[in-house]
Amino acid sequence: MTKTRVDLRDYVVISIWFGCNNDCCLCMLNGLRQSLPPIGFERFREILFEIRDQGRIRNLILSGAEVTTCDDLFQYVEFAVSLGWFEKIQIQTNGRRLADLNYLRELVARGVNEFFVSIHGTGSVHDNIVRRAGAYRETMQGLRNLAGLGGVNIISNTVMTEANYHDLENLMAVLSAERISEFHLWNFFPMRAGDRESLIVDLNRVVPLIPRLRAMLGPEIRPLVLKAFPHCLPVTEGVVFDSWFPVTVLPTAFWEEFGTSRFRECPHQHICLDKSCWGISGAYRARFGDEHQLLHPF
Ligand code: SF4
Secondary structure: OOOOOOOHHHEEEEEOOOOOOOOOOOOOOOOOHHHOOOOOHHHHHHHHHHHHHHOOOOEEEEEOOOHHHOOOHHHHHHHHHHOOOOOEEEEEEOOHHHHOHHHHHHHHHHOOOEEEEEOOOOOHHHHHHHOOOOHHHHHHHHHHHHHHHOOOEEEEEEEEOOOOHHHHHHHHHHHHOOOOOEEEEEEOOOOOOOOOOOOOOOHHHHHHHHHHHHHHOOOOOOOEEEEOOOOOOOOOOOEEEOOOOOEEEOOHHHHHHHHOOOOOOOOOOOOOOOOOOOOOOHHHHHHHOOOOOOOOOO
16 A cells, blocks of 8 residues: 555646546536546547657646546547556446456556546445446445556545535545545535536535544555645644645636636635645635635635
8 A cells, every 4th residue: 555645745636538428417517527628549549649748747646527428438548558658557436347357357467557436425324326227336336346456546536516515524434444545535516617516515614524534544554635625634643634736637618617616715815825725715705705714714
C-alpha cells in the first residue's frame, strides 16, 4: 500500500468519452453528456505526444463520464503505455465494470495501475444517487477484486450531498475495511448558478461530521482528503485539504458550463493567502449566506 499521497500537480486528466452506465444526480456532466464529443484516438495521440515532449507531467488519468463503458479503452491505455513516459495510468470510474474480474485483469495487464473509484453511500443510498439498482453491489465487488489483485493503487471518491450526509459514517466504516490508500471526499458544487435539487450541505453541519468520519477510517496513515471544502475549516489529524485541479482536457462546452458555477465566493478571498482554496460557490452563498464568521483568512 502506498504511503505517499497522489500529487495531482503531476497528473493530466483526459476525458476520452462521455458514455456512462450510471445516471448520478450529482454528475458534473448532467445535461451536457449527450452533446459532448469523444476525443477521438488521433487527437488523444497528439495530446499525449505533446505531454511527453513537454517533459513535465508524468502521470495520466483517463476519465469520462465512465471510461469503462468505452469499447476502445484498451487501445487508449496501450498507446499511453507504449510511450514509456507515464509512471501512473489511472482510470476514474464508478467501479461497476470492475466487478468483472476478467475485464479488470485485462485492464491491469494492459497497464492501468491506479484506480479512482466513486462510491457515494451504502446500499440503496448509493443506488438512489447513481439512479441504478444494484450499482452498489457491483462497485463494492469491483473494490474487492482490486484488493485481490495487489500492485495497484486504489483511491475512493465520494461526493457529500444532502442525499448521503446521514450515511457517510456508515460508508467510511465500510471503506476502511478495503485496501484503499486514501479516501477523497468532495464538497458538492452544482454546475449551475443555483442548487436546484437542494443537495448542498450547510458547512456548519460539515464541521462536526469530519472528525466522526475520520474516526471511522482507522489509522491516520490513510488520509481523509477534503476536496473543494474551505481550507480554513477546523479539522483533526489524518484529514488533509487538497483542492488542486490537475491539467484537464475536456471539450470547450464543459468549461463554459463550469464558469456558471461561480467558485471563489468567499468574502475573505481577496485578503486570504491561500490561493488554492475554492472558497464557497455562488449556489452555496445564495442558500446559506457568505459564512464570514465561520471562514477565516490565512
Ligand atoms: S478564508 Fe476563504 S479563501 Fe481563505 S481558506 Fe477560508 S474559505 Fe478559503
